[in-house]
Amino acid sequence: MSDNNKDFARKFAGLFHEAPSEETPIYSELQHITQRYHFVETVATGGMKTITKVFDQSTSRHVAMAELLPDIDSTFNELFLKEARLTALLEHPNIISIHDIGVNEDARPFFTMDLKEGNSLQDILRRLKQQDQHYVNAYPLHELLSIFLKVCDAVSFAHSRGIIHLDLKPANIQVGRFGEVLVCDWGLGKILNQHETQDFEEILLNTDLLNHVTQRNSVMGTPGYMAPEQTEKGHSLDDSSDIFALGCILYSLLCLKAPFSGSTEEVLEKTRKGEIIKPDNDLGRLIPESLIAVVNRAMKSDKNQRYSSVGQIKLDVQKYLSGFSTEAEEASLMKELHLLIKRNKAEALTCMAALIIIFSLCFYFIGALKAQVDVAKNETTKAEEAAHNLQIEKDKSDQLLQESQDLLKRLTQNFLSESELNSKTFIYEYPLKSLNKTLNNARELLKIDPENTNARHHLIFSLFLMQRFDELNALPFQEYKVLRELSKKYVDAPRDPIGLIKVNSLANLIADLRNKFKYDYSVALRLIAYDNKVRGNANYYSQAVVEILKMINPSWDKKGFNYSYREQRLVISSKSIEFLKSPEYYASGKTPVSFLNIVSLKITGTSIKDISELDGLKISILDISYSDIINLDKLYKIRSLKKLIIHKGQFPQKQIKKIKESINVEII
Amino acid sequence: MSAGDWNTRLTLLQRAQDPDDDQAWEDFTRYYHKFVMVILHQMGVNENDKNDLAQEVLLSLWKSLPKLDFDSSRARFRTWMSSIIHRRVIDHYRKVHRRSNKIEKFRSEEELSESISQPEIEKLIQSEWEVYVVQTAMDRVSPIFSGKAMEVFKLSMDNMPSDVIAEKLHLQRTSVNKLKNRVKDRLLKEIQQIKQEMHLFNE
Known part of the structure; x- marks a missing residue:
């Protein structure tokens, strides 16, 4: 136990007797309330009643209390309480609430209601007119209109309960700081279709409970905001009177002034005549025509021409607020379109932006496309030119190809003809040269055109004739099978030092060739021609010549052929021999016999019929006696002939006489 | 309790x-x-x-x-x-x-x-x-509150004005009142409880 606390306890031992704070303060407070309302301050005093701010002990809040002034006759008590009861009927967020109705200790009636916070609409309009910047910022037109809509809500609700206000005006509309709107002062309010006593009507018509119209004034309501039918007695009042007032309120919201001006009498007069001050925007405010249309319709002098219900005004104003045309203005199509864009600003902007972007992109792409098309066109032109050039080039190359093919053809042709020529003629005259040339040509040609059959033939043929069998065997060709086989057979045949095969082998080769090969004769003849040219000696060919002659005289048995090298004399005596050279056109006109060295030739007993068989022989003595030769016309072809031996009666005398004189003719 | x-x-x-x-x-x-x-x-x-x-x-x-x-x-x-x-x-x-x-x-x-x-x-x-009960209550209450709260309470019991206390202890005036009331409330309840617990005298 601390001394500190001990000292404290000694000092404040009285706490021992102190009771803890009450657990139920409200309850105990309510239990002990003797006076519920405590006066705080007077808010307003009018002709008949006073409004005070009081503290309500029960609810622990401030409320407004209305009381009849002490000097007002108690006959008004009922009227006063009627206002309270009527207002209490209207439970609506935009209608002032009555909290309590009662009679105080002095037997005077009172009622309590919401304490008005904020400004009345009249104050706001006045401040706006004074261009109070704070108010201008706080209450733009759409804010005022939304206040107006709430007023419409309240009035519409009251009408639905069969109650009309009859004194709607900006001063009776309270606007709180948080946008709460209260329609107040239902003191002139009337319950429709309720039969009231005439006295009560009288009281109503002769009284001002709402402090602005004096008791002397017979007018009920506030001049400037009340309907023409209210200005005179005897008119039945209904919803449309409130609608007129709402029109007036809307007018003052728009123009910041009352629709009528002047003295009370003037105002009443103007109201009756419907002479509304023309709305103008001398305050620099934008006054929407569609709302003026609403005002005009609501304020028609003929109440049948006004809106038929508050809901319709509200609807029209809402239409304006959400950007539609109001019913009252009977808008044109253009106006509707304008409003459509206006109320869909974001969408419209988006659409515009989108359209602009789309169009600009379109233009851009069209431009780009055009450029591309141009490029493509140029390219096409270029391509066409190129194609044209290519065609030209192709033509050129085709031409060249053609030319080269032609050339090749010609070359081949040349080669062939040359080879033919060589093989036919030169081979006998210049076998070495012509064969070499053919060989080279064939090789060259095969380089260009390896498949050329003619060239192959010539190559094989040439190598064969030149006895170069090893080379021939190395060739991969399939042509001239016979020649290739023979080549293989004789490749190893014994050769003379000069390189040629021995003469007897040559004879055997020719013998082997016979009847195996189509052109056996000419081949044999060329073989021997080449051999002869290389060897340079014509003395040993008798056997080979025999073999050749056998080719053209197939029935011959190789007998009756005697060649004497020493005497340079050949005697052919076989009856089987008819030809000394081939009758075939492609064979040379040369006889194989010419490869023998002969001066004297005797063909007695042969079947040789034509003296031209001996063509080309360089003989001096020729014995044709008892041969089959019967014509001497071509004897001149044997130019070297010196002596001709014939048998008696072989030729007529006439023929013999034609023989050249240089030739000695011996007749045996 | x-x-x-x-x-x-x-x-x-x-x-x-x-x-x-x-x-x-x-x-x-x-x-x-x-x-x-x-x-x-x-x-x-x-x-x-x-x-x-x-x-x-x-x-x-x-x-x-x-x-x-x-x-x-x-x-x-x-x-x-x-x-x-x-x-x-x-x-x-x-x-x-x-x-x-x-x-x-x-x-x-x-x-x-x-x-x-x-x-x-x-x-x-x-x-x-009486002193004893108040002291016991103080002993029980003191650990519950912060030192500052107790100080506020004691000073206020010495009739020091709230604003002076606030200045002295670097507190808001409202929190001074709040602390004071809270401690006092608790203390009074504690006193009541101790009276009941001991129940020797029913004053």
């Missing part, structure tokens, strides 16, 4: 009358030992004798508790307690005197017994009891 607990809690006196409640004696001494010590101190009993005397007093009180009928003798409890204390103190000093036989001592005892009569003790008990 909820209000329900207070209502159902048996008072110490009720418990003391229950022979099976072993805890009751300990609680009884816990509550009253110090208080008896305080009373003895106030009566001028010297330090050496205080403890023994206190034990004797407590035992006497405890023994006589079951005999009491508090429903009918509320007002007499104080009287009963003061008489027991008075008697015990006198007895004690007589014993001491017999042992020491010292004239001074005796005289002082005589003075003592004369100077503090039983009604005076009764009065002393009453005033000391």
